[in-house]
Structures are given as C-alpha cells and as structure tokens.
Amino acid sequence: MIKGDYKKSRIGRFSSLTLVALFVAGLLAACGDNTAAPTTGATTATTAAAVATTAAAGATSAAATTAATGATSAAATTAAGATSAAATTAAGATSAAATTAAGATSAAATTAASGTATTAAASGTGATLTLPANCSNVQLQYWNGFTGPDGPFMGQLVDAFNKANSGKITVKMTSQADYDTQLTTAAASDTLPDIIIVNEDVVASFAFNNIIRPIDPIVQQLGYTASDFPKIAWDNGMVAGKRYTLPLSMVPMTMYYNNDLLKAAGISAAPATDADFQKAAAAMTKGGNHGFEITSGFPVQQIFQQLLHQFGGSEFNADVTQATWNSDAGVKAMQWMLDAQKKYAEPALEVDADLNAFKAGSAGMIWNGIWQTTNVTGSAVSFDGKATATPQIGPQPGTWAGMASLGLPVHKKGNDACKDAAAGMLMKYIVDNSLTWAKAGNVPAYNKVRNSADIAALHPQAELAKAVENPIFPPSVPGIGDAFGPLSDAVTALMTGKATDVKKALDDAAAKSNQTLAANKAKYGDAPKS
Template identity: 35%
Template sequence: MKKGLARRAFAAAVAVGVGVSLAACSGSGGTSGGDAVRSGAYTGPKVTVTFWNGWTGGSQQTILADLVKQFNASHKNIVVNPVGMQWADISAKMPLAIKAGKGPDLTVAHGDDIATYAAQGLLLKADATAKELGYTAADFPKGLYEHGAYQGSQYGIPWSVTPLGLYANKDVLKKAGLSTTVPATEAEYTTALDTLKSKGVQGEWVDGYVFTGTFQFESLLWQFGGDLFDKDVTKATFNSEAGQKALQWMVDHVSKGYSPAKVAQDGNINALIAGKTAFNWNGIWQTSNTALLKDDWTAAPVPQIGTEKAVWSSSTDWAFVNNKGQDANRTQAAANFVQWMNEHSQVWAGGGELPAANTVRDDPALVKKYPNLAPFLEEMEYAHFETTSPGIPNAEATITVALNNALLGKQSVKDALDTQAAKADQLLQQNKQQYGG
C-alpha cells in the first residue's frame, strides 16, 4: 500500500533541483476559507457529496466501497460519491478544480499535506465542525490532532495512522538456529544479525528510498533524540549528531555485511518474502500483503536502537473543501459522513491501517479480529507523525537523497546529511516566500 510514493517521488525530484518551483498554489500566503458548516444530523434536501481519495486498488478500495454503500443505504438524503485517484493527482488537480467550483466536497489528505492545502486556501476551517462532532485532541493518538492544524485553526480531522514495524521471516530465523522472538533491543538485534551473517544470510536489507529507508532513518533519528527540523520549521536539523548516528547505523549494515550495498525499491520486503533475509522495517500496510501472508512471518515493534523509543508514522485526515460557491448543505452532509466513517472504522484495519479514533482503535475487539496489528497498536504511545508546514514534502525529500548518497558510498554520512540539510534550508525559505507565515 504505497499510498504516498508518487507524491513523495515528485517531491524528491524537486529536492534534488532546488531551483525548481514549488507545487501550484493559489498565491503567496493563500487565504483559507471560513468554517465548515456545523454538523448536527443533516435534515436538508437530498445531496450528493463528492469525496476524492487516493485508495485506488486492493483491499482498501473494497473496504471503502463497502463502507460508502452502507452509509448511503442508511442515509436517505445523502449520497456519497467516492472518486479514487492517485494521491499526487489529488494535489495537482484540486487547486484549479476548487477555483472553478468543481472540486470535491470532501477529501482525505496525508498529515504533511494539510498545512499546504490550508495555505493555498483549498480547505474550510473545521474548528466548529470538530467541536460539534465532539472531537478533541484527546480522542486521537498523542500529537496527531495538532498535525491537522495551521495558523491556529483546525483543518484536518484524523482518519487513520500507519506506523512502521519490524517484520520477521520465522523460517529464516529457525534455519539460522535463532529464536523466532523478534529482537527488541540494539544488542539483541545485532546478535541476531551477526548470527545470520555467520550462516550466510544478510539479515536486514537497508535502502535509500522513501519506502522504507527514509522512514527507518527518521525512526532512528528520533530514537537518538534528534528531530527533522527546528520548532518553527525554518531550519533542517536532521544532520545533527543524532542524525549522523542514525544514518551511520544504516550504513554500517552495508559495511558489516548485514545488507547488500545496493537494494532496489521494494527489494527488502521482496527479499523477506523470498526467504533471502530475516528482518525488514516496513509499514503496517504490509499486514495485508497477500504475498507475505503465504509465509511464516511475524511482526513486532521496531527495536529500540537509540536512547528512547520512537517510530515513524504517517496519517490521513478528512478535510472539507473550499470550493468557489461551495454548497453548505453538502458540507454539512460531508461532516455527517466523516463522523459515521470514524465510528465504523474498525474494518479499515483490515486494509493495513489503524483507525485514528481511540475509541475504535483501543477496543479489544479490533485486535481480536486483526491479531497481526497488536505490535503496531503498542507503538502508538511513542509514534512520531509527519511535520506540519506548508510545502514540507519538498524539504523532507532531501532526506532520501542524503540516505541514497551515503548508502551507495557517494558521500560520507556527515557530508551527505550536511549537503542535503543545506538544500532543505533553501526549500524551507522558498516555502516561506511561497506561502507566507
């Protein structure tokens, strides 16, 4: 379920060439729309709510279609029309569509896109709607709700979260004479990798791609006490001592023979499935990977390599769209749909994503129905979510470039991080000029 791959790949291309202009915007410091209509039970005339989303295939598309069908059947005056497209296409198409009054009434956005959309004036504020629906920060994982805010106003209402975990091929571990209990500490993990190496197995393949090298690096960075950017998101800090420790740990996998020097996109998860490696840091979405399900595998929280527990997690948020001439009835109906979907989100876990609503995610019935999700639920206490700042995906993409250059031996760890941090600083400055604030 590589939901953000196309979007992040585009951002990576921009990051390499700092002079390239940023994504289309309604203008520097675009003004967002007013509040979305308060929810309440929608009792107005029959309306059709257009809902853009990036779930275009696999189990998620099927689950979403079924949920929408159930909602439509139980709401005689609301018809939700889901329109699936690539995530990158949503970002590209919304500005012009909204300006023409032809955008969706509702969309779903990743956590690091919300601020960009808000700064572009593409979204309605959701403060009043969230209050009417009864949502507060306490209803979601720690730190998540705030990621849907921009300049003091709420724009996103959380829908799902997708943390990283550690996958293990139990057959490979058994053949190496190792316990199938997945390592939880740096010492246990290193011992396992050394044992696997002695048996001719490169135990964990690291890569220089967003999926999943960048997510692994960010998890390690936070574990070593670092952060991606400063508090105001004006300067990159991923080249700190913590960042160097994180990337060095990954580079050492290559130099110590735990990993091949050059791993293709998806090479690590494919190697795990093929029995060529034992471990892979990957997202919760792999729990619905039908190829993986054929193997004797298990998942666990990512091991604690640094001084504290931390793990990367993405998120998706509902967002109400600020179309020219937006129909208030459709927005109010969309709010009803959002509330209903969050209340019925347990089945969403079957597609490899955790429901964001605490009441649903913490219900023992969820892990009873989807036992493979247990380790990912455990990680919610220390998950780190995406940075919130307009245009931030472009600056984030420089991290992937640094990883690639270091893992391939093109630059030292320090030089790779310093070079890309400087480029990220330029992009952050461009973002400020582009979006204001």
C-alpha cells in the same frame, strides 16, 4: 548526370525538411516544457513515414494534452519510492494489506458497520451533528486515493452510511489514482468535491493553496477533542492555529521477519530492542542469507527519521526555519544504518530489493510500510513470514507513519450548509466505524477504536497500535515535502557509498533545505490568506 540530379533534388528537399525539423524542435521545446515536458514529445507523436511537417501538428498537440497526464501519472505510480510517498503509497500500499481478509469481509464489514452504528451514537461526547431541517436529498461527493483493495473497505462504510441515511443523504465515493494532482486541478477549476482524504504531509500545503478550509466548528460539533487521538496525529491537522483535518488512520513502519530463519538461529521472539536486533541479525546472516536488508531508496529516509527521533533529534527546529537533522542524533542514526547495512545487508540495493529478497527467503528482517503485510506474510510466501512493530533502537519511542485524514475542500462560489452538515456526519461515521477501515490494513487514529478488543484480534494492527501513539510526521508547514528532498538525497548518497562523510553530507543537506524553507516562507507567508 544521374548523381548530379539526384543530389540536387534530394539534398535540397531534405535540408528544407531539416530546417522545418529545427523549427519544430524549438517550438516543441518551448511549448512542451511549459506544459510539463512530454517524455518523448517529438518521437511519440510523429508517425513513421510523414516526417517533419506533420510532427508540428501531431507533436505539439500531444505535448499539450498528454504531457501533464503522462508525467503526473508517472509520478503517482512510483510514489512508493518517492519521498512524498503520501497519497499513493498509503493508498496502493494499504490496499495491499487487504487481500487476505477480502473473502470474509463483505459479511464481516456489513455487520461491523451496522453493529457500530450504536457505538457511533454512544461515542459522541458533545452535541451530535444532524442535518438541518430544510435539507433534503443531499448529494455528497467524496474523493480519496484508495484505488487498491482498500477501496472496497471504504466503500462498505459509505454504503452503510447511505443506507442509514437513505432518502436524506447520498454519498458518491470516487477513488482515483494520481490523487493529489486530481485535487490540484480540481482546485484550479473550482470543481472540488464535498469531502476528501488528505495525507499527513500535504495538510499545510493544501491549506495554503486554497484546497482545504478550516473545520473547527464542525469538529467541535462532532465532539472530538485532543484526548481522542494521539497528540501528534491531532496536531497534524492544525495549520496556523486553525483545524483543517480530522485524523482517520495511520500506516506505520513495520518490521517483517522470517520466523523460520529466526527459529533456525535459535531465537524464539522477534527482537524489540537494539541489542536483541543485533543479535538476531547477526545470527541470521550466514550462508548467503542476510539478517537484515535495507535499500538505498524508499524507505531509508523514513528509517533515518525514525532513528533520528529515537535518538532524541528532530528534522527541523521548533519554528521550522532550520533543518536540524545534522545533529549528533542524526549522525548516530545514520551511522547505525550504515553499520547495519555493512554487517548484515547487501550494499546499495535499489527500491523494493529488500522486499524481493525477503520474499525469496534470503532476508531475515526488513523494515517497510504496514501496507506490505499481505505481500510478504501469510500465504504470499513459502515460509513463516511475520509482521510486528519495529524494534526501538534509541532511548525515545518513535515510529515513522503515514496518515490519512478527512478534510473539507474549498468552494470559491460558497459552501452549502446542507452539504457541510452531511459531510460532518459522514466524517463522524467513518472515524467512529474505522474498525472496518482498519481491516484494510490501517491502524485507526481514533483512540476508542484503536484500543478496542476488535483491533486486538487484527494482526499486525494489534502489534502496531502502540507504535502509532508516537508517529513521526512532517511539520504542518506548506511545501515541507520539498524541504525533505536534500535529506533523501543525502541518505541515499550515504547508503550507496557515493558519499562517505556522514556529518558533512547531513550538513550540506541541511544547508540546502534551509534555502528551501526560507523560499517557502517568503512564498507562502505565515498563514493562509483566505
């Protein structure tokens, strides 16, 4: 009797609940996916007791609103490991480099800023850009992704600029995480700021997606020419024959070495050639220590690119229709990495394991971005950790690097001549005074600053000033980051031992990438439409 009644009511109610849940499931799937897939849309939104019906209301709104942000912020935070490291890596990373200098900077930077005001005036080779007479009290929005300790360095430049132009121009700087997504959403709603930082791998994508616009006349007026910057850095801003960005600073691949281990192995100087590198790595690999540590995630794709170029290869052919990393140079580069891993490193390490091993004092040398300087050298470690340029392994010079450039965003309602002039003036001010910015752990792109005596006093920027003369950047075509995906997968597969045939893995990756290149070409065409 009791059992019968019980079953009837309970099971009836719960099966109807299940039906509702099933329905919610379908709808959640449908709507959640459209808005970029909540991590656990169903679970997080539901509250413990009220099970099915409230889930419909709670979960769906959560799916719509939090999905996008949750997902994208996730993407941003892990960018260090991602292939399109660009914005956040450079940002969060370069920032890291700033801490040691942080104490002394405010004084140093302000003097530097005011001191270089004269340099700025003197450096202009062409006509200087000034504010048109009818402009007054121009309000300028400046966005970047410098959310780490590097932000304040850029802030000092902006403050000094505001001071120098007080009453005429006021720049408001906004540093935000998840920077590329912020720009994309602002572009969709036509609320882009007046001047932005653009990273080297998205220049073309931004140009083709109506985020940045050509700035040839402004750069001409500012007086910059090709001879003021490393050629590759200068060309990175060109898309379909027009200039979209002005190079500011680079963050190159850097070698960190444990000087105590090196000395104990009887070697007095950091290796700069392949032979010296092998010798040093072999000498330091003993008793639980590893002469060289290399991961299977970030930055192995970047190391591969660097070696590929050093052995005379290239990632793509000249018109960027074919991936060419499966060349002999590519096989050589990959083989070098596998040999080094086998001889000196631990197998199949995950992202950041190289840094952790180095900090623990058990790794002789690692290659990572310059932004790790304050993390693994100086007072951050209990040994003599040093940073310098990576050794040249192949016959050609070449160093992987990220780059921050300045660009002007698209405004669908039309551009303001006053704001454009003010943005041009700010551009020039930042580039000419990039010494302050260099102190945050960046290598200035502008030759005049990079080759100055002031940079020679900054370490490791001084050691890396030469390396960024031959930076390795992706070609300036839209969607190029996506074409690197198969390469990243292949290099990781080889480094983890999942794949063993180097040539075949690189061939397969190239074939996949060719599909993406063709799809991108069909999607974007040859030149931005607007």
